Amino acid sequence: MKTKTVTIVDVSEWDRLIEDTYGKPYSFQQQDGCKGRGLVNFDVPSNEYDYKNDSIIEKVNGPEEGVSFKAWLDRDPTAKMKDEHDGTRWLDLFWGRNFYPHVSMIINDLYDKQLLEKGKFSIDIDW
Secondary structure, eight states, X not given: OOOOXXXXXXXXXXXXXXXXXXXXXXXXXXXXXXXXXXXXXXXXXXXXXXXXXXXXXXSTTOSOOOOXXXXXXXXXXXXXXXXXXXXXXXXHHHHHHTSOOOHHHHHHHHHHTTSSOSEEEEEEEOO
């Protein structure tokens, strides 16, 4: 029988690690059109992919999702949304559903910061 060791991280713990490390709102489950229940597997370090967008339409559930890691790092999480009437009411949801970097960029940055060890991981999405 062939086996492998995988570190399983609860999605809320994953989100908390990102928020505590970067000081930005983050919701892995809400990304990519909202992920369903289940495990999302990845390796550390990961094959990097960075979104090309440095900006997107600033609207919750807008037509664009994902920004470059640099754009995500550079943006003040309290800055108002330009394309929403109020600009702050849906700000956290905008960050969760639209304004986020590709997870591989975060994985490798956390690895470089020695906050993740090399190996196989799964994020457990359950609610």
